[in-house]
Amino acid sequence: xxxxxxxxxxxxxxxxxxxxxxxxxxxxxxxxxxxxxxxxxxxxxxxxxxxxxxxxxxxxxxxxxxxxxxxxxxxxxxxxxxxxxxxxxxxxxxxxxxxxxxxxxxxxxxxxxxxxxxxxxxxxxxxxxxxxxxxxxxxxxxx
Numbered sequence: 755x756x757x758x759x760x761x762x763x764x765x766x767x768x769x770x771x772x773x774x775x776x777x778x779x780x781x782x783x784x785x786x787x788x789x790x791x792x793x794x795x796x797x798x799x800x801x802x803x804x805x806x807x808x809x810x811x812x813x814x815x816x817x818x819x820x821x822x823x824x825x826x827x828x829x830x831x832x833x834x835x836x837x838x839x840x841x842x843x844x845x846x847x848x849x850x851x852x853x854x855x856x857x858x859x860x861x862x863x864x865x866x867x868x869x870x871x872x873x874x875x876x877x878x879x880x881x882x883x884x885x886x887x888x889x890x891x892x893x894x895x896x897x
Contacts, residue, residue, distance in 0.1 A: 776865055784858045789814070791862055793824060794833065794847065794855040803847030807836070810845065 776788035786794070796813055797803050810821050825845050828834045833851030837844045847855070870878050 772866075772869055775869070776862060779861055779865055780858055783861050784854060786854065786858060788862070789816075789824065790828060791855070791858045793821070793828065793845075794851055795859065797834065797845060797847035798852055798855045800847075803852065804837075804844050807843045807845055 773788050780786050780791055811818050814821050835846050835848055837846050
């Protein structure tokens with residue numbers, strides 16, 4: 755098998771396995787999926803907890819319509835609000851969303867720490883840097 759294809763298949767298996775574990779634990783303890791956590795985390799890291807909806811598309815790796823559907827669900831449970839001030843469609847993190855993101859971050863951090871604890875920290879840093887580069891330069895990022 756081609757080494758590059760093997761790498762991508764192994765990457766997919768690792769991602770799928772980790773996402774399943776994160777979905778299970780975040781759902782059990784916080785009532786959200788890993789994708790919900792990812793979206794809340796992006797908003798929590800943004801200045802004022804506010805991000806334009808089109809700017810969420812690339813980091814979420816989902817079409818704008820899927821991000822919007824996810825925001826609607828999070829809005830219905832009071833974690834975010836969509837704001838259209840000044841003609842900009844934005845998602846704004848509400849205080850309950852920030853509190854949930856903080857609590858869920860501890861759960862996600864624990865799972866991720868457990869997932870990589872058997873890998874040397876230097877290798878984790880190298881692979882992490884390689885994945886960031888892959889995400890930035892990949893043909894996938896240009897679509």
